[in-house]
Amino acid sequence: MSFGDFERAIISPALRQIAQHWNSARAGRRMPAWSDIKPAAIAPHLPIVWAYRYDAAADNFIARLSGERIAQVFGKNLRGLSMRDIYPPADYPRLFARVKRVVTEPAFHRNAGLVFRHVDRHGIGERIIMPLATDGTHADGIVGATEYENRFASEQDKPESEEWFALD
Numbered sequence: 505m506s507f508g509d510f511e512r513a514i515i516s517p518a519l520r521q522i523a524q525h526w527n528s529a530r531a532g533r534r535m536p537a538w539s540d541i542k543p544a545a546i547a548p549h550l551p552i553v554w555a556y557r558y559d560a561a562a563d564n565f566i567a568r569l570s571g572e573r574i575a576q577v578f579g580k581n582l583r584g585l586s587m588r589d590i591y592p593p594a595d596y597p598r599l600f601a602r603v604k605r606v607v608t609e610p611a612f613h614r615n616a617g618l619v620f621r622h623v624d625r626h627g628i629g630e631r632i633i634m635p636l637a638t639d640g641t642h643a644d645g646i647v648g649a650t651e652y653e654n655r656f657a658s659e660q661d662k663p664e665s666e667e668w669f670a671l672d
Contacts, residue, residue: 510612510669516630516651518549523612526634526647533640534671535610538568541636541647555636555647556587558607564588565603565646574650603633603646605668610635610643615666628653635671 507527514520525545529536538557543550551572556565567590570582582590591599606613613633629652636645 506669506672507612510614510632513614513667513669514630514632515616518552518651519630519632519649522546522549522553522649523632523634530640533637535635535637535640535643537638537640538636538645538647539638549649552651553647553649554582555645556603557645558604558643560644563604565600568645571649573652602666606633606635606646607643610637610671612669612671613648613666614669617665 507523511520511523511527514523525541526536529540529542529545531540538555541555546553552574553569553571554574555568557568558565565587567582567585567587570578575581578590587600587603588596602613605611612635614631616630617628629650631648631650633646633648635643636647637643638645
């Protein structure tokens with residue numbers, strides 16, 4: 505699988521535009537750097553964009569950005585917070601493993617269905633995660649976006665499904 509397969513799997517037009525910007529921002533390199541992501545290019549979608557820097561020495565992710573809709577889920581801006589401090593202990597190992605896989609393989613990730621649970625709210629939608637690399641080669645961060653409807657979950661809601669795509 506490749507970026508093309510990843511792009512074709514994305515249902516949301518907003519998420520597809522964000523992925524296309526990631527692809528153009530890499531400008532022939534394996535991955536773009538965080539500095540290559542241009543907010544103006546994805547301005548209408550910034551409320552659903554989020555990013556983390558990976559600290560390999562501490563084996564930890566630190567939030568760089570949480571768009572307005574993402575911050576609403578948590579009730580605060582996540583910038584500067586450790587991923588360990590953001591997510592409930594029961595969810596953290598699964599979520600950490602997901603984003604670490606994006607960095608270590610590196611790979612693209614897409615999931616859909618119940619994309620978050622926080623307190624009594626649930627987000628039904630789609631999420632993408634893409635690697636970032638300061639040097640264009642070795643992943644040291646991620647950028648993602650989550651488009652969702654904020655509502656109570658029901659029995660008809662599909663559980664989260666996920667797909668992985670190798671970086672070409």
